[in-house]
Amino acid sequence: MKQLLVLLALAMPALGLAEDLSASQLAGQKVFAHRCGMCHREGGTGTFVLARRLGAAQSLLEQRTDLQPETIRYVVRWGLTNMPRLSRVEVPDPDMNQLVAYLTRPRPAAAP
Amino acid sequence: MKLILPPGVSRARFEQALKAFASVVGPEWVLATDEDRETYLDVYSPGRDTSHAASAAVAPASVEQVQALLKIANEFRIPLWPISRGKNFGYGGAAPRMAGTVMLDMGRMNRIIEVNDKLGYCILEPGVGFFDLWEHLKSNKIALQLGIPGNGWGSVVGNALERGFSPAGDHSNNICGLEIVLPNGEVVRTGMGAMGDGKAWPLFKHGFGPSWDQMVVQGNLAIVTKLCLWMKPADEAAISIEIKLPKPSDLQWCVEALAPLRLQGVIDGLVRLTSYQASATVPTLRNQWYQGSDSIPDDVIAQMMQRMNVGWWNGPLRLAGFSDVCEANLKRVLERLAKFTKQEFPVTRMRGDAQPGPTTYPLQMVNWYGGRGGHIGYSPVMPADPKLVQEQFERTRRRYQQFGLDYSGTFYIDGRAATNVNLILYSKDDEEQKQRVRQLFEALIKDAREQGYGEYRTHLSYMDNVAASYDFNRNALLKLNERVKDAIDPNGIIAPGRNGIWPKAYRAHRGVL
Ligand SMILES: Cc1cc2nc3c(=O)[nH]c(=O)nc-3n(C[C@H](O)[C@H](O)[C@H](O)COP(=O)(O)OP(=O)(O)OC[C@H]3O[C@@H](n4cnc5c(N)ncnc54)[C@H](O)[C@@H]3O)c2cc1C
Numbered sequence: 001m002k003q004l005l006v007l008l009a010l011a012m013p014a015l016g017l018a019e020d021l022s023a024s025q026l027a028g029q030k031v032f033a034h035r036c037g038m039c040h041r042e043g044g045t046g047t048f049v050l051a052r053r054l055g056a057a058q059s060l061l062e063q064r065t066d067l068q069p070e071t072i073r074y075v076v077r078w079g080l081t082n083m084p085r086l087s088r089v090e091v092p093d094p095d096m097n098q099l100v101a102y103l104t105r106p107r108p109a110a111a112p
Numbered sequence: 113m114k115l116i117l118p119p120g121v122s123r124a125r126f127e128q129a130l131k132a133f134a135s136v137v138g139p140e141w142v143l144a145t146d147e148d149r150e151t152y153l154d155v156y157s158p159g160r161d162t163s164h165a166a167s168a169a170v171a172p173a174s175v176e177q178v179q180a181l182l183k184i185a186n187e188f189r190i191p192l193w194p195i196s197r198g199k200n201f202g203y204g205g206a207a208p209r210m211a212g213t214v215m216l217d218m219g220r221m222n223r224i225i226e227v228n229d230k231l232g233y234c235i236l237e238p239g240v241g242f243f244d245l246w247e248h249l250k251s252n253k254i255a256l257q258l259g260i261p262g263n264g265w266g267s268v269v270g271n272a273l274e275r276g277f278s279p280a281g282d283h284s285n286n287i288c289g290l291e292i293v294l295p296n297g298e299v300v301r302t303g304m305g306a307m308g309d310g311k312a313w314p315l316f317k318h319g320f321g322p323s324w325d326q327m328v329v330q331g332n333l334a335i336v337t338k339l340c341l342w343m344k345p346a347d348e349a350a351i352s353i354e355i356k357l358p359k360p361s362d363l364q365w366c367v368e369a370l371a372p373l374r375l376q377g378v379i380d381g382l383v384r385l386t387s388y389q390a391s392a393t394v395p396t397l398r399n400q401w402y403q404g405s406d407s408i409p410d411d412v413i414a415q416m417m418q419r420m421n422v423g424w425w426n427g428p429l430r431l432a433g434f435s436d437v438c439e440a441n442l443k444r445v446l447e448r449l450a451k452f453t454k455q456e457f458p459v460t461r462m463r464g465d466a467q468p469g470p471t472t473y474p475l476q477m478v479n480w481y482g483g484r485g486g487h488i489g490y491s492p493v494m495p496a497d498p499k500l501v502q503e504q505f506e507r508t509r510r511r512y513q514q515f516g517l518d519y520s521g522t523f524y525i526d527g528r529a530a531t532n533v534n535l536i537l538y539s540k541d542d543e544e545q546k547q548r549v550r551q552l553f554e555a556l557i558k559d560a561r562e563q564g565y566g567e568y569r570t571h572l573s574y575m576d577n578v579a580a581s582y583d584f585n586r587n588a589l590l591k592l593n594e595r596v597k598d599a600i601d602p603n604g605i606i607a608p609g610r611n612g613i614w615p616k617a618y619r620a621h622r623g624v625l
Contacts, residue, residue: 038243038264038471038472039265039472039475044471044472044473045472045474045475045476048395048473048476049476049479052397077147078147078150079155081482081483081484081485082156082478082479082485084156084201085150085151085153085155087151087152087169088140088143088151089141089143089169089171089217089220090219092140
């Protein structure tokens with residue numbers, strides 16, 4: 001647990017990098033905060049389970065660069081391991097599109 | 113999930129009804145694809161998905177839309193099951209009791225109508241989540257406390273309507289006035305709200321004449337569109353006493369020591385005693401401890417307790433209020449504990465408003481077996497009597513061992529009654545294990561009935577069994593509930609089968625899964 005917190009702390013500066021987000025990506029960031037953030041930001045249960053399964057580097061969805069639109073759409077609607085499913089009332093189609101735009105946004109090349 | 117039609121409704125009539133619903137809420141708020149139906153399944157269920165599969169969902173944005181939807185539902189005989197946020201995991205999630213029911217998803221009605229810190233209440237629409245209300249309190253610096261369930265993802269209204277609870281107590285006790293829509297579309301406000309512009313609606317529970325709030329809680333007579341909830345002002349100070357007891361048999365003396373102090377109001381909220389297991393199920397996987405398919409044995413339990421640094425029974429005791437009163441109460445609690453044990457209990461002092469916010473952290477425990485997890489809760493209510501509590505624990509644990517499942521229990525002691533919440537965790541993909549889970553559950557309901565204890569709440573699949581266990585005078589109360597149901601909801605369109613209450617139109621579905 002402690003180890004994970006240290007790793008998360010190391011990953012923090014990456015989050016601080018100011019990114020220029022398009023209007024739709026920005027809207028997607030809001031959807032993420034409101035609908036996913038309670039489990040998928042630092043210290044959240046989704047982050048923890050992902051770290052356990054895939055390693056800490058893959059655990060924060062907002063930092064992942066390998067997420068595919070179909071995967072995001074599928075997991076939101078069909079869940080994964082113990083993650084419950086989100087309906088189109090909770091994440092309507094337009095919100096889903098924004099969410100996908102945000103989580104798959106092109107990222108500036110990572111510093112070496 | 114393939115479409116299962118509401119009983120007695122043809123495909124064509126069903127499509128017509130959906131069209132009519134869409135004319136009220138807009139087509140984008142009628143969800144009826146196979147994928148939509150998947151999103152309303154109870155993913156943690158130990159049974160077949162088809163037992164509680166919704167046929168569609170419809171999401172209104174206003175009271176007027178709810179009224180219009182009910183009118184259509186009556187005309188087409190479409191049963192509607194209301195959910196506020198539908199996060200009722202362990203008890204059925206966002207699913208209905210009867211397959212083919214349409215979900216009435218109230219999630220779009222999500223306004224925080226008022227929060228009053230002087231008089232200590234809030235008025236909410238159903239879609240407001242614990243996270244939303246918490247954020248509102250923090251960003252507006254409102255010093256009111258919120259009772260938050262272990263899984264904080266759900267709705268404040270939905271949770272109270274299920275009689276959810278937290279260490280702060282039974283949340284439905286704080287309901288003070290509802291706005292409801294009856295099956296015929298009529299809007300009623302209960303209590304003091306029954307007076308147009310009634311000024312004391314969220315302040316005095318009963319108004320004039322019979323009190324209706326609790327008729328709606330765990331019932332199926334109406335759709336709730338607004339709920340007034342009492343909130344407690346933040347305390348000046350709080351003290352946490354860490355209880356950590358080494359032996360399973362320590363439960364008995366601990367209840368004997370603490371239940372009277374709870375009854376006298378020395379302890380704030382419920383006394384919570386949780387078995388060692390919860391400390392492991394959240395952060396670790398079962399196979400890190402044990403590979404056997406039987407219940408985790410005692411030597412492994414000893415290792416878990418040591419590595420997780422927990423006792424067999426654990427729980428923070430909370431004292432809260434004015435700091436001098438807290439100190440005086442602390443002295444009383446420690447003196448009382450010293451009569452039973454030489455053990456020392458670490459004490460932490462904190463600000464009264466240092467309440468932790470909602471989290472979804474406990475949901476992790478559903479991953480105990482790895483893969484797709486399942487979970488149901490078994491929660492009988494019994495006397496807060498030390499000997500009976502100890503016996504209840506031992507009997508329940510023996511049943512878990514008999515069916516090869518890992519015991520995980522909590523006793524919430526409320527002075528008079530104890531609520532014994534037991535978690536049953538399993539793998540969704542292990543049919544043989546799920547079979548044992550169902551056998552365990554049925555045995556537990558029977559055991560409780562033999563003792564004269566009943567569940568305070570249960571999973572959709574067991575509502576009929578639990579309702580049947582309330583059997584005084586040949587289930588006279590259930591019969592009364594069904595007479596009232598038939599009178600108010602003659603077509604049986606609201607939540608047929610909820611808590612075992614079946615309207616005459618669907619009574620043949622009792623016990624059908
Ligand atoms: C790990 C874990 C820990 C948990 N811990 C707790 C806990 O500590 N305490 C606790 O209480 N629960 C707990 N739960 C159970 C559950 O997750 C919560 O109670 C949750 O708040 C219920 O979901 P909800 O609030 O979204 O209610 P909903 O699912 O929206 O509503 C529950 C039911 O109430 C009725 N209802 C809802 N809205 C309306 C309406 N507008 N009109 C009429 N009827 C309505 C319906 O029958 C509905 O099915 C836990 C679950 C898990 C998995």
